[in-house]
Amino acid sequence: MAAPFDPPTNFETKPHVPPWVPPPATKEPLDWAHLRTIELSLLDSPDPAVVQKLVETAKAAIKEDGFLYLTDYGVSLEQLHRQFSIAQYLHRNISETDKDRLHWNPESGIYSGYKPGFGWRNKNGAVDGILHFNFYKDDFASLDRVPTCIHPFMDEITSFTTYLTESVNRRLLALLSRVLELPDDYLWDNVQSHGPPIAEGYLRHALYLPMLEETKQLGKGLRMHGHCDFGTTTMLFSVPISSLQIWGTDSKWHSVKYNPGALVINIGETLELVSGGHFKATRHRVVAPPEDQMNDERLSIVIFNSSIGELRMEPAYESPLIQREGCIESQGAYKEFKLIRDQGVPVPTNRQWREAHIADSTHPTEAKQHETVVVNGIKMNKKNYLGVNILLPA
Ligand SMILES: [Fe+2]
Numbered sequence: 001m002a003a004p005f006d007p008p009t010n011f012e013t014k015p016h017v018p019p020w021v022p023p024p025a026t027k028e029p030l031d032w033a034h035l036r037t038i039e040l041s042l043l044d045s046p047d048p049a050v051v052q053k054l055v056e057t058a059k060a061a062i063k064e065d066g067f068l069y070l071t072d073y074g075v076s077l078e079q080l081h082r083q084f085s086i087a088q089y090l091h092r093n094i095s096e097t098d099k100d101r102l103h104w105n106p107e108s109g110i111y112s113g114y115k116p117g118f119g120w121r122n123k124n125g126a127v128d129g130i131l132h133f134n135f136y137k138d139d140f141a142s143l144d145r146v147p148t149c150i151h152p153f154m155d156e157i158t159s160f161t162t163y164l165t166e167s168v169n170r171r172l173l174a175l176l177s178r179v180l181e182l183p184d185d186y187l188w189d190n191v192q193s194h195g196p197p198i199a200e201g202y203l204r205h206a207l208y209l210p211m212l213e214e215t216k217q218l219g220k221g222l223r224m225h226g227h228c229d230f231g232t233t234t235m236l237f238s239v240p241i242s243s244l245q246i247w248g249t250d251s252k253w254h255s256v257k258y259n260p261g262a263l264v265i266n267i268g269e270t271l272e273l274v275s276g277g278h279f280k281a282t283r284h285r286v287v288a289p290p291e292d293q294m295n296d297e298r299l300s301i302v303i304f305n306s307s308i309g310e311l312r313m314e315p316a317y318e319s320p321l322i323q324r325e326g327c328i329e330s331q332g333a334y335k336e337f338k339l340i341r342d343q344g345v346p347v348p349t350n351r352q353w354r355e356a357h358i359a360d361s362t363h364p365t366e367a368k369q370h371e372t373v374v375v376n377g378i379k380m381n382k383k384n385y386l387g388v389n390i391l392l393p394a
Contacts, residue, residue: 001044002171004074005163007082007156014152020084023296025240025258030290033246033254036061037262040073040171059179062267066282067246067256069238070263073168075160077261080237083160086153087205087301091131093149102147104134109355111202112136114147117209120363126218128365129209135161136202137195161197164303169233172265176233180275181320190316191274192232193308200351201231201306208243208298211288219364224286228332230354231268231306238262241298242290247283269333270307270350276315277328277335309351313337 038061042054061068094114104113106121115132119125139145140158150157173192174184193200208223223243236244238259245253246266256264272281289298307313315327315334329335337347348356 002041002074002167005076005079005160005167007079007159007163010155017082017085017089017153020081020088020299022081022084022240022260023293026242026290026293028242028290028292030242030255030257031252032257033065033067033248035065035067035069035256035264037069037071037259038175038265039071040168040175042072043171043175055175055178058175062176062179062279064249064280065246066280067264067266067284069259070168070172070235070265071259071261073171073263074163075168075261079160080261082156083301084237084299086150086157088207088299089153090133090147090150090205091207091299094133094147095149098147098149102133102145104132106361107359109359110136111204111358112139112145120361120366125363126365127212127215128219128223128363129211129215130223130363131207131209133205134202135198135204137198137200140197157203158197161203161303164235165198165201165305166196168263169235169303169305172233176271176279179321180278180316182316182318186316187232187271187274191270191307191311191313193306198303199306200309201304204300204302204304206298206300206302208241208286208300210295210297215365216288221288222285222364223288225362225364226283226285228272228281228283229266229268229304230270230357231304232270233305234266234268235303235305236264236266237301238264239298239300241293241296243286243288243298245285245287253285253287268305268307269353270313272333273313273337274316275334276317276319276322276326277330278321278325281333306354307350309349309354311350312347313350314341 036057038054038058042050045051099114099116102114104111104115111134113134117129117131118127133147135146143151146154170188173187177184177186226247240258242255242258244256246256248254266284267279267281269281271279315322327334340347
């Protein structure tokens with residue numbers, strides 16, 4: 001059995017952190033995505049039939065939706081809410097000096113540091129009401145690189161992140177390896193980057209403030225463009241504010257419903273490539289919340305797991321699933337990488353791929369936007385990273 005999360009509990013020695021109070025879930029009848037639920041503890045079941053059913057459910061979820069709910073993964077709701085309280089504390093208490101000193105620079109290819117509620121790249125941009133702090137491994141390694149107000153809580157943030165990456169993600173990758181009919185540690189050993197607490201990925205504490213009218217106008221109600229994640233798995237803690245939408249096989253956007261305590265997992269492009277297109281890196285975006293949540297803040301904690309940077313992704317041809325069924329040629333990133341490979345040109349390394357994504361990222365409120373084209377009646381953003389064409393619903 002996997003050990004549950006066992007965080008530091010030396011709260012009396014630290015400043016008081018006001019508890020995060022989850023805002024009420026929306027009562028509006030949104031067009032919900034019907035995501036499957038994986039109860040991760042069942043992976044340890046002594047009953048092979050239970051485990052097999054779990055593998056089958058995971059297979060259907062990542063093939064059809066690219067998204068799933070993960071429950072019973074070892075973190076209690078109380079432990080999770082403590083992390084949200086710390087994230088809220090960061091955004092309430094970060095000093096002006098730290099905001100300036102730790103300002104992020106996406107053009108460097110990494111999101112490390114602080115993003116204020118205006119300007120995606122620089123301090124002169126439009127108000128977007130999105131505040132981030134992103135922790136990469138170097139930020140965990142030096143207190144100088146994180147806001148002073150959270151120094152007393154770095155032990156808790158670090159142990160939480162380590163549990164999520166080294167226990168939860170490792171077990172999730174074991175399940176996904178089984179879908180490929182490979183040994184449990186295949187994806188962990190061959191694809192996932194290592195090194196606690198976050199390896200080559202990052203942790204994000206994000207706060208979406210209620211949208212100002214001018215922000216709504218500028219971004220046409222969008223808070224984040226439709227995109228696919230580039231890493232292995234993204235672990236997003238389900239939150240009450242219903243702003244996340246995913247692109248369905250019916251070519252429509254569907255909202256992701258609040259599931260208290262659950263992790264919303266999505267597959268990144270690296271796993272789409274390794275799986276030969278059997279796993280789906282699904283497009284998703286962030287939009288203005290429904291009317292009854294318009295005045296609420298959306299606090300969000302996300303862990304972006306990343307692959308080994310030096311690898312150039314190839315399908316795992318030793319997978320019996322791939323040997324039996326071949327690769328899925330129609331799939332997004334898989335298809336585009338194959339076009340490059342077929343020309344005899346080396347595909348980008350995972351690090352080049354993710355850094356190109358980040359350096360080229362844009363926000364809906366910015367003047368700089370990607371070229372748009374209409375494909376089958378749907379408006380798409382067109383990008384080209386390192387010779388690989390990408391089309392995403394605008
Ligand atoms: Fe994303």
